[in-house]
Amino acid sequence: xxxxxxxxxxxxxxxxxxxxxxxxxxxxxxxxxxxxxxxxxxxxxxxxxxxxxxxxxxxxxxxxxxxxxxxxxxxxxxxxxxxxxxxxxxxxxxxxxxxxxxxxxxxxxxxxxxxxxxxxxxxxxxxxxxxxxxxxxxxxxxxxxxxxxxxxxxxxxxxxxxxxxxxxxxxxxxxxxxxxxxxxxxxxxxxxxxxxxxxxxxxxxxxxxxxxxxxxxxxxxxxxxxxxxxxxxxxxxxxxxxxxxxxxxxxxxxxxxxxxxxxxxxxxxxxxxxxxxxxxxxxxxxxxxxxxxxxxxxxxxxxxxxxxxxxxxxxxxxxxxxxxxxxxxxxxxxxxxxxxxxxxxxxxxxxxxxxxxxxxxxxxxxxxxxxxxxxxxxxxxxxxxxxxxxxxxxxxxxxxxxxxxxxxxxxxxxxxxxxxxxxxxxxxxxxxxxxxxxxxxxxxxxxxxxxxxxxxxxxxxxxxxxxxxxxxxxxxxxxxxxxxxxxxxxxxxxxxxxxxxxxxxxxxxxxxxxxxxxxxxxxxxxxxxxxxxxxxxxxxxxxxxxxxxxxxxxxxxxxxxxxxxxxxxx
Numbered sequence: 001x002x003x004x005x006x007x008x009x010x011x012x013x014x015x016x017x018x019x020x021x022x023x024x025x026x027x028x029x030x031x032x033x034x035x036x037x038x039x040x041x042x043x044x045x046x047x048x049x050x051x052x053x054x055x056x057x058x059x060x061x062x063x064x065x066x067x068x069x070x071x072x073x074x075x076x077x078x079x080x081x082x083x084x085x086x087x088x089x090x091x092x093x094x095x096x097x098x099x100x101x102x103x104x105x106x107x108x109x110x111x112x113x114x115x116x117x118x119x120x121x122x123x124x125x126x127x128x129x130x131x132x133x134x135x136x137x138x139x140x141x142x143x144x145x146x147x148x149x150x151x152x153x154x155x156x157x158x159x160x161x162x163x164x165x166x167x168x169x170x171x172x173x174x175x176x177x178x179x180x181x182x183x184x185x186x187x188x189x190x191x192x193x194x195x196x197x198x199x200x201x202x203x204x205x206x207x208x209x210x211x212x213x214x215x216x217x218x219x220x221x222x223x224x225x226x227x228x229x230x231x232x233x234x235x236x237x238x239x240x241x242x243x244x245x246x247x248x249x250x251x252x253x254x255x256x257x258x259x260x261x262x263x264x265x266x267x268x269x270x271x272x273x274x275x276x277x278x279x280x281x282x283x284x285x286x287x288x289x290x291x292x293x294x295x296x297x298x299x300x301x302x303x304x305x306x307x308x309x310x311x312x313x314x315x316x317x318x319x320x321x322x323x324x325x326x327x328x329x330x331x332x333x334x335x336x337x338x339x340x341x342x343x344x345x346x347x348x349x350x351x352x353x354x355x356x357x358x359x360x361x362x363x364x365x366x367x368x369x370x371x372x373x374x375x376x377x378x379x380x381x382x383x384x385x386x387x388x389x390x391x392x393x394x395x396x397x398x399x400x401x402x403x404x405x406x407x408x409x410x411x412x413x414x415x416x417x418x419x420x421x422x423x424x425x426x427x428x429x430x431x432x433x434x435x436x437x438x439x440x441x442x443x444x445x446x447x448x449x450x451x452x453x454x455x456x457x458x459x460x461x462x463x464x465x466x467x468x469x470x471x472x473x474x475x476x477x478x479x480x481x482x483x484x485x486x487x488x489x490x491x492x493x494x495x496x497x498x499x500x501x502x503x504x505x506x507x508x509x510x511x512x513x514x515x516x517x518x519x520x521x522x523x524x525x526x527x528x529x530x531x532x533x534x535x536x537x538x539x540x541x542x543x544x545x546x547x548x549x550x551x552x553x554x555x556x557x558x559x560x561x562x563x564x565x566x567x568x569x570x
Contacts, residue, residue: 033117034074037211037221038065041359049372058366063359064205064374069476073196073208076471078120080447080464081213084455085190090155092167094189094217095174097126106138112174113140119214122176122187130159130170137177137184145184147177155186189214192455194447195223196468197342197357198476201442202379204346204355207476208443209339220450227335228448231424231461232292232407233433234332236395237344238301239289241312243391243500245304249286249398250497253296255279263327272298272331275425286398286497290406292423297330315386316344317354332424341435342444347386348395348420349437350379351488354386389488390500396420396439396485397498403436410466411436414474418484421469423461428454434465439485441476445469 004014042061046054102108109126116124118140125137128144135147149156158169169175177184190213198207211221220226243249256279257271264270274294280287288296301309310323322336323329343357355377363372377383399420403411407423411434421436430452435444445465448455458464487493490501 032067032070033119033215034071034210035065035067036215037223038063038070038206038209038359040215040219040221041209041224045360046363059371060364060366061360062362062364064200064207064361065209065359066207069198069208069472070210072475073198073472074210076468077194077196077210077445078213079471080468081190081192081194082120084192084458084464085188088188088191090158090186091188091191092158092164093127093169093173093175096166096170097172097174099128099172106142109138110140110142113138116140116174117216119189119216121178122189123178123184125175125177127169127171127173127175130173132159135159135169137175139177145177145182147184147186151183151185153185155188189217191449192447193222193450194445194465194468195221195226195338196443196445196472197223197338198441198443198472199342199346199355199357201346201349201437201440202353202355203376204343204357205361205376206357206359207441208472209359218450222446222450223338226337226446226450228337228431228446228452229333229426230336230341231332231426231431231433232297233341233422233424233435233444233461234334235289235292235297235330236348236399236422237313237316237318238297238309238330239285239398240348240387240391240395241309242285242300242304243394244312244388245308246503247285247300247304248497248499248503249284249394250495250499251285252282253285253288253299255281255283255288255293255295258295258298260327270327272328286401289398289422290401292402292407294331298327301327301330315354316347317356318344332426338433338444338446341433341446342442345421345435345437345444346442348392348399349439349442349485350383350392351439351485352385352387352389352392353377353379353383355379355383388500390491393485393488393491394498394500400484407462408434408436408466410462411470411473413470414477416477416482418482423466425459425461429456429459430454432459432461432463432465434461434469436466436469436473438477439483440480441473443469443473443476445472 001014003009004011042063046059046061097112099105099108105128113124113126118124123139125139127135127137129136134149135152136144137147138144152159155169158164158167160170161168176187176189178187179185193212195212196208196210199205200207209223211223212218257273260270262269272294279295283296306325306327306329309329310320310325313323314320317340318336322334324334339357346355347353358374358376361374362370365371399422402408402422403419408421411419411421416438418438419436421434424433430448432447432455433445437443445468447464455464492499492501492504494504
């Protein structure tokens with residue numbers, strides 16, 4: 001009728017259209033609730049590629065994500081977040097609807113609850129009556145249930161508590177309950193958040209991705225959008241740069257306190273520390289990464305130069321803005337996402353190749369025609385070589401010690417000899433990480449509050465992030481054979497350590513070199529921190545610290561026949 005009024009069709013065309021018999025189907029969207037972060041990533045990519053057609057062309061998208069992997073990953077993360085929140089006080093109702101103006105309260109509540117979702121068996125409910133005697137709620141099914149003080153539990157103090165303001169439980173409050181039949185108890189979603197990203201190390205295909213506890217409460221994807229300090233999970237990239245610059249796994253570096261005048265906040269001295277307050281003197285590069293020694297990481301960066309490290313680390317896919325131009329870079333004070341960290345570690349896992357994470361595999365149109373298919377970069381085939389394969393292999397061997405005797409010993413619970421990785425915990429336990437891998441799979445786990453604050457003594461990478469990783473990877477690697485990385489050509493073993501062949505030389509051929517760069521015969525010693533690098537160092541970045549609830553066991557010195565010593569001016 002409107003088209004006729006606008007003169008767009010004739011009366012005859014209008015009448016003909018009105019006589020047509022309508023045929024329609026009801027399409028029920030059935031997306032796995034554990035995969036909503038992935039589904040949103042797909043929607044965004046489709047819209048970027050096809051614009052509004054993404055919503056009208058009936059595309060069918062196949063992702064790289066395995067449904068079973070996704071469910072296990074989601075539950076693994078939720079389990080740890082729930083356990084952390086256990087014992088917390090009740091934070092209050094999650095929402096409020098005004099029922100005072102409703103002519104049909106039951107219908108109003110039913111309509112509202114139809115827009116909410118049950119997450120992790122936590123059922124949304126609306127409070128109909130609230131008093132000291134108890135609280136009556138309406139469930140999404142329309143059923144009414146009365147909660148006594150026992151059922152209210154830790155939420156009892158919130159009933160009509162004016163001191164809690166809008167968070168109090170009152171008529172119209174939206175709360176969460178768990179249970180069945182006539183037995184329900186009040187629960188709440190955890191405040192702590194996190195993310196998990198698992199990639200195929202050779203192709204970058206996303207196997208599982210969890211962006212938080214509950215997509216419905218906040219669609220913010222912490223796996224791809226949360227810019228957080230990586231802490232000591234960033235150290236392997238600095239150590240890889242050191243190997244490329246000339247150091248070896250048996251290079252000796254001084255683990256002793258450092259004080260850098262003018263490099264701290266407001267021009268004060270910067271006095272970084274090892275998290276446990278212990279210092280080991282001269283130890284090998286391997287031992288330093290295994291025990292996550294901050295002092296050694298700083299001295300390594302001082303010797304190779306901040307500018308060189310910044311350029312080198314970009315090979316792993318990090319943006320320049322994510323790599324601070326200061327010595328605190330060595331402690332992971334930049335900011336990046338869990339997805340980017342996982343991509344970076346895939347370079348170590350696949351032998352030195354840069355692959356790109358992707359979640360879409362194929363796209364078909366409504367007629368079943370293939371519209372697009374991912375042609376991924378594949379390690380060893382068409383992916384660019386980011387770092388020397390020997391460098392990747394040596395880093396893999398070092399990070400195996402992190403799992404075997406270092407800060408990630410909990411990951412050894414899998415009982416596999418092909419696992420390597422690195423933990424990370426930032427200042428005041430605000431961010432906790434673990435990135436673990438074998439030559440096939442890389443999985444990164446991040447835990448932290450959206451508004452950064454301390455997680456307390458439980459918030460160490462080895463304590464809270466490793467358990468998530470173990471539960472997921474136990475499933476992800478089930479039935480797969482244990483296959484440690486093969487040594488590439490040009491790697492030699494000597495005295496229990498592995499080296500690039502050209503770095504194999506006897507200690508009598510080496511001169512002490514204060515810069516830490518592997519010296520060549522008859523080369524004069526150099527200063528520990530060249531003036532050029534001193535000028536480039538910036539202050540103001542608060543250092544991150546690697547924490548551990550247990551003191552790592554330093555692996556024994558190996559390869560002492562090739563001992564290189566890195567002295568320091570400090």
